[in-house]
Amino acid sequence: MRSGKVLLIGRPNVGKSTFLxxxxxxxxxxxSPKPQTTRFPIRALYQDERGEIVFVDTxxxxxxxxxxxxxxxxxxTLQTINENVDLIIYMVDHTRKRDFEEAKVLGIVRKLIKPKILVINKIDRTGKTFLxxxxxxxxxxxxxxxxxxxHSTHVKPLLTKMFEYMPETPSSKVEEHSYPLLNMDSKNFISELIREKVFLLMGEEIPYTSTVVVDQIKERTKNLTYxxxxxLTTNDRYKRMLIGAAGRKIKxxxxxxxxxxALATSKKIYLDLTVETDPHWQEIYYS
Ligand SMILES: Nc1nc2c(ncn2[C@@H]2O[C@H](COP(=O)(O)OP(=O)(O)OP(=O)(O)O)[C@@H](O)[C@H]2O)c(=O)[nH]1
Ligand SMILES: [Mg+2]
Incomplete structure (x- = not known):
């Protein structure tokens, strides 16, 4: 059995989370198509007959x-990349120009003395390329x-290659390893799903001035969850935009x-979603 840790690193929007x-x-x-959709490192466990890999999406x-x-x-992110991992996946997006930002990420990757694989993503996109x-x-x-x-093109051979870098671990040890499947509780996971919709449905400004907090999850009946x-957003103007005319946007x-x-939980969901102005949420939730 093989067991190890893989770090995904790259500039925003290259497709790290999609890959995970x-x-x-x-x-x-x-x-989402907007940069810095992911706001904290996400750890998820992959398992198959070859062993297990903890992926760290940054x-x-x-x-x-x-x-x-x-x-x-x-x-x-910079703290996370200094964690002890067995392999680094450096992901780039050939549809975007190699610029200052890419140079910065490359500089960081170069300093990491670990096995590395370069992954050029989005090869399904055949239009403009900076390959x-x-x-x-x-x-x-x-x-x-x-x-x-x-589209999962060439992902299987990449996974096979990644396993080659994972240390051999006695299977007894692998089974004892009780890493949770995902480093998020259901409140955080649901707030992420809602935050994703804000990223997908709002313009350029709002996603970066907003966050989502889940206060309560309650089983009302066997099939209905409340x-x-x-x-939360930083000012009243954004709040009005999130609510929209006649409340259409928030709806x-x-x-x-x-x-x-509902799909993820196989339950009926009653979602009581409101918008609040809180100019300090960034200091509170991301300190
Ligand atoms: N065409 C195409 N689009 C992709 C591919 N991989 C990701 N995308 C799209 O690229 C956008 C960004 O993907 P994400 O997975 O959110 O990128 P990320 O690197 O996690 O971005 P951050 O969390 O912001 O750092 C989304 O709109 C994805 O659907 C791909 O292989 N092909
Ligand atoms: Mg991401």
Whole structure:
């Protein structure tokens, strides 16, 4: 049996969380087309007949973290990457230019003295490509894969390769290993699902000035679960945008989230979702 830890690292939006979800076979990390969707390291356990791998998905590293939240997220990510892992997956997105931000991440990756695999993601996207800008990395990273995390292209051979880097562990030890499947309780997981809908349904500004808190999860009957949650945002203008004309936006966010929570839990969900202004949520929840 093999057992070890793999760290996923890359700039925002390259597809780290999509890759993790696809490997695990269910959504463990939320994803969106907006950068820094992931706000804290997510640990998820993969198991098959070969052994087990703990994957650590990290928030994308911002080139220039201007606001408090992205500064905190960057700090947390830098702490996480210094954890003891057996392998590093450095993921890049060939559809985006190699720029200052990529150089920053590459600089960080270079300093990590660990086995590394370069993963070029989104090969299903055949339009505009900056692939030639990334080719030189293949010299530095002798093991590289071109994959589509979204469509699972070349993910299996990559997984086989990753297992080669995992230390041999006596199977008795592997079984004793009682790592939780996911480092999130249900309140946090549900708040993440709601936060994902804010990322998907709101414009550019709101996702970064908002968070979601789940206050209560209560079984009303065998089949009906009541969930009370709040979207917190930094000012009243954003609050009005989140509520929308005649409450349409918050309804849309709520309905979308409710459907997914119901699907994930196989229960009917009553979601009591409100919006509040809290200028200090970033200091409180990401300190
Ligand atoms: N076409 C295509 N899109 C992808 C692929 N992988 C991810 N995406 C899309 O890229 C966007 C970002 O994906 P995420 O998985 O959230 O990226 P991330 O690296 O976790 O981003 P952060 O959490 O912000 O650091 C989403 O819209 C995904 O659907 C892929 O292989 N092909
Ligand atoms: Mg992510």
């Amino acid at each position: 979800n696809n490997l695990i076979g269910q959504k463990v990390a939320i994803t 928030p994308g590293i911002f080139g220039r973290a201007k606001d408090l939240l992205s500064k905190k997220i960057n700090e947390k 030639p800008q990334y080719e030189f990395l293949k010299e530095e990273f002798p093991v590289s894969f071109e994959i589509s995390a979204l 969930i009370k949650a709040r979207i 849309e966010i709520g309905a979308y989230a409710r459907k997914e929570i």
